[in-house]
Amino acid sequence: MYKPSKKILENYANVLVNFALGRGKGIKKGDVVHLVVDEIAKPLYIELRKAIWKAGGHVISDYRPSNDTEYNIDQDFYLHTEGHQIEFFPSKYLKGIVDEVDHSLHILSDTDLKSLQNIDSKKIITRTKIFKPYKEWRNQKENAGKFTWTIALYGTEALAKEARMSEKEYWKQIINACFLNEKNPIKKWRYIANNIKKYIKKLNNLQIEKVHIKGDDVDLYITIGEKRQWLGGRGANIPSFEIFTSPDWRGTNGFIKFNQPLYTNGNLIEGIELEFKDGIVVRSKAKKNEKLLKEIISTEGANMIGEFSMTDKRFSKITKFMAETLYDENVGGKYGNCHIAIGSSYHECFKGNLSKISKNALKNLGFNESIIHSDIITTTDRTITAYLKHGKKTVIFKNGQFCI
Numbered sequence: 001m002y003k004p005s006k007k008i009l010e011n012y013a014n015v016l017v018n019f020a021l022g023r024g025k026g027i028k029k030g031d032v033v034h035l036v037v038d039e040i041a042k043p044l045y046i047e048l049r050k051a052i053w054k055a056g057g058h059v060i061s062d063y064r065p066s067n068d069t070e071y072n073i074d075q076d077f078y079l080h081t082e083g084h085q086i087e088f089f090p091s092k093y094l095k096g097i098v099d100e101v102d103h104s105l106h107i108l109s110d111t112d113l114k115s116l117q118n119i120d121s122k123k124i125i126t127r128t129k130i131f132k133p134y135k136e137w138r139n140q141k142e143n144a145g146k147f148t149w150t151i152a153l154y155g156t157e158a159l160a161k162e163a164r165m166s167e168k169e170y171w172k173q174i175i176n177a178c179f180l181n182e183k184n185p186i187k188k189w190r191y192i193a194n195n196i197k198k199y200i201k202k203l204n205n206l207q208i209e210k211v212h213i214k215g216d217d218v219d220l221y222i223t224i225g226e227k228r229q230w231l232g233g234r235g236a237n238i239p240s241f242e243i244f245t246s247p248d249w250r251g252t253n254g255f256i257k258f259n260q261p262l263y264t265n266g267n268l269i270e271g272i273e274l275e276f277k278d279g280i281v282v283r284s285k286a287k288k289n290e291k292l293l294k295e296i297i298s299t300e301g302a303n304m305i306g307e308f309s310m311t312d313k314r315f316s317k318i319t320k321f322m323a324e325t326l327y328d329e330n331v332g333g334k335y336g337n338c339h340i341a342i343g344s345s346y347h348e349c350f351k352g353n354l355s356k357i358s359k360n361a362l363k364n365l366g367f368n369e370s371i372i373h374s375d376i377i378t379t380t381d382r383t384i385t386a387y388l389k390h391g392k393k394t395v396i397f398k399n400g401q402f403c404i
Contacts, residue, residue, distance in 0.1 A: 002167035029056030116266025215382030223251020248366030301370025343372030
């Protein structure tokens with residue numbers, strides 16, 4: 001098993017605690033951090049706790065066992081429970097967590113990417129639905145400016161194998177992507193974030209009504225909608241180089257194919273194709289696990305889009321497929337990437353005071369609601385044209401980079 005150096009892990013923890021949380025500002029003295037880590041990532045867990053304590057914060061640990069060759073922890077739950085157990089929701093416990101913490105830091109570290117491939121997907125989706133209130137409580141606190149979160153990756157043998165790399169090669173991608181070899185990684189992240197914000201400002205100033213994504217494998221129109229803003233460079237997710245918004249789902253028309261697989265709930269879906277008409281998925285295909293794709297799309301709100309995103313290849317040092325959405329949605333490479341998410345939107349893309357707008361008002365603006373949020377990615381060449389007010393149009397993304 002490959003393990004990064006102590007210095008790299010210290011730098012990683014420092015970036016996550018003192019940059020990523022707090023939307024690029026880090027945590028403050030007295031802040032409470034909910035730290036969710038699997039046992040395989042123990043070396044990083046140790047450094048994260050130290051970083052939080054050094055910053056004057058408090059740790060609430062959620063330290064979980066990992067799947068291994070002897071024990072399939074994820075699968076056991078579905079094999080040995082009945083309906084009422086799958087539908088159990090520990091409301092008092094989870095509401096208490098949300099009320100108590102100021103930040104959430106979750107480390108992804110899959111040791112078996114197909115741990116649930118033999119489990120009925122309907123059970124998995126049912127379990128996901130049950131946790132909708134927990135997601136809503138977190139969103140409400142975040143919208144009020146009282147909660148931040150970030151997600152990061154710890155490389156494992158299983159992830160490296162799926163990406164067809166050695167663990168050392170896999171970790172090299174993580175180290176490069178997160179600037180962990182830099183003398184001052186946080187300074188580098190702030191530099192990148194500031195550059196991303198320059199493009200965000202340009203996009204917001206354009207007042208885009210809709211975009212047209214065109215390429216050999218896509219011909220798709222997406223209506224951006226009223227009272228929208230573009231976001232990125234906030235520290236939510238490390239790494240994150242994307243610039244995104246949550247469009248008005250009702251104005252999506254055309255087709256799009258995806259050359260990257262979707263890993264979801266211990267399963268793999270490959271060769272995804274979607275066709276939209278007036279905002280609704282009217283045709284869906286997949287070369288592998290099509291049945292699961294259709295079951296996901298049949299979930300309430302998952303047949304509409306909640307996000308549209310672009311990543312400029314100049315920002316990202318990720319050059320290879322990583323078998324993890326967090327990285328694959330931020331890949332640089334030859335053409336950068338663009339992706340959409342089916343399902344839930346990001347309310348923070350509302351241009352205005354979120355604490356003063358109702359859920360019904362957001363719904364009327366075309367912000368989608370769902371317990372699903374599945375990012376599906378493509379890295380092929382495409383040209384993205386923005387249609388502006390007063391009938392003007394301009395190309396905003398071409399050859400893998402912004403051109404505004």
